[in-house]
Amino acid sequence: MRAISPWASTPEQSRGRLHQESGGTARGPRDVFQRDRDRIIHSISFRRLRHKTQVFMAPDGDHFRVRLTHSLEVAQIGRAIARVLGLNEDLTEALCLAHDIGHPPFGHAGEDALEAALEGRGGFDHNGHTLRTLTALERPYPAWNGLNLTWDTLEGLAKHNGPIAHPEWALAAADEEFPLELGTWPSLEAQVAAIADDIAYDNHDIDDGLRAGLLSLDQLMEVPMIAQGWRQVEARFPGVPHKRLTGELVRSQIGAMVNDLIAATQARLAKQEIRSIADVRGASDALAAFSDEMRDAERGLKRFMYANLYHHPQQMAAAQAAHGVVAGLFAAYAGDPGLMPEEWRTALPQEEPGRSRHIADFIAGMTDRYAIARYREVVGEVDLPEGF
Known part of the structure; x- marks a missing residue:
């Protein structure tokens, strides 16, 4: 069995559930x-x-x-x-x-x-x-x-x-x-989950941006971290078409970020003499984090992605149309709750803010395509940019 660190969360030390449940393994030994x-x-x-x-x-x-x-x-x-x-x-x-x-x-x-x-x-x-x-x-x-x-x-x-x-x-x-001690740092598992999210979208959005034609390799070379990684990939695979190398670039970037995070986190745990999950929650700052060099490089990548992908004119046009769909649905349901499905309509609170929050709950649970279909049903046609 794999060794668990003293700063890890363990099932045996879990603070349990709000509602008590019967034990046993009727649904599997988990x-x-x-x-x-x-x-x-x-x-x-x-x-x-x-x-x-x-x-x-x-x-x-x-x-x-x-x-x-x-x-x-x-x-x-x-x-x-x-x-x-x-x-x-x-x-x-x-x-x-x-x-x-x-x-x-x-x-x-x-x-x-x-x-x-x-x-x-x-x-x-x-x-x-x-x-x-x-x-x-x-x-x-x-x-x-x-x-x-x-x-x-x-x-x-x-x-x-x-x-x-x-x-x-x-x-x-x-x-x-169920008081969650919001003023303290969370477990290392939560800190790792947060930075894994950053690592994933930092790099996979590059892949999708290239695939969509909203980013180019020439643009990406403006980012020092990406340019360095690209040179290393080209050196390992000389003569291979660029299209075949973009996936390797993304994988290499993920590996570099993961390795940096692990090394920097291990060094921080040792320096601060973390010995328990209580030490983790009582720390003055995040323990699972990049080195200063990687943190600065990653922030530079994010700035590039916002300027060139997330705020690309085509993306902004789509976002404006989407904003209109959600805003239109909320206005329609607030004006006539009878347009909502029965289970949501019958549970609608009469007073604010519960009434508006209930409508938002319904809309927030929608998928993109369901929201578009409901908008066309209760509001009317919507002009969606190409790509929807």
Whole structure:
């Protein structure tokens, strides 16, 4: 059996679940973190990720990433890192798989539309909505709402980007029901999940951007880290067409980031004499992080990606159209709740802010294509840019 580090989360030390469950192995001999991972995989919200935007909205091509494939890639990277650091792989995987469940249709464009629709009513935040979805909106069990995940998984999802001083309403509600110690650092498993997310989209979005024709190799050579990696790839495979080398570039970049993260994290753990998960939560800063050199290089890559891909005119046009779809749906349902399906209509609160938040819950659970279909049904035709 693989050795577990003293700073790892363990099933035996888990703080348990909000709702007590009977023990036994009637559904298989799994520990609590394995059950959390499996509950996430079997959830409706996880399945919906296959039709939710990652970078490209409802893309025509089958080869582009969506939230589901992105989450699987994050889980692969996170689990590999966790194994080397002696962390709990199952908890890490669960956090990686669930981290994007709260995203509405059309990614950040949809989130911006819901944030505006709920102005004065608490707003909308995809991370808080992840907790809301997993603790309240998913209802596969007869005795309670939510998936009844362990405290450790919920804490990791709530704080994977670090301590939270001022939680928005959805996260605050989850914390009130099952206090998550929002002011402390989360487990190393959560920290690894967060940086595995960065590693995945930093590099895989390059792959998708090249495939879509919105990025070129000449542009990418403006990024010193990419230019250096490309020279190394060309040296290893002389004479091979560039199109055959882009995948190797992406893999090499992921490997370089993963190796840097592992080395820097191990050095930080040793320097700060981390001996337990309590030490991890009491640390003054993140422990799982890049070296200063890689951190600066990665930030430079992000700046490039925002300027050249995420804010590309074609992407901005698609985002504007998507914003209109989500905003239009919210206005339609707020004006006439009878347009909502019966189960959502009959559960609609009469008073604010619960009324508007309920409508946002319904829209946030939609996939891209379902949102487009409902918009055409209750509002009218929508002019979508090429690529939808």
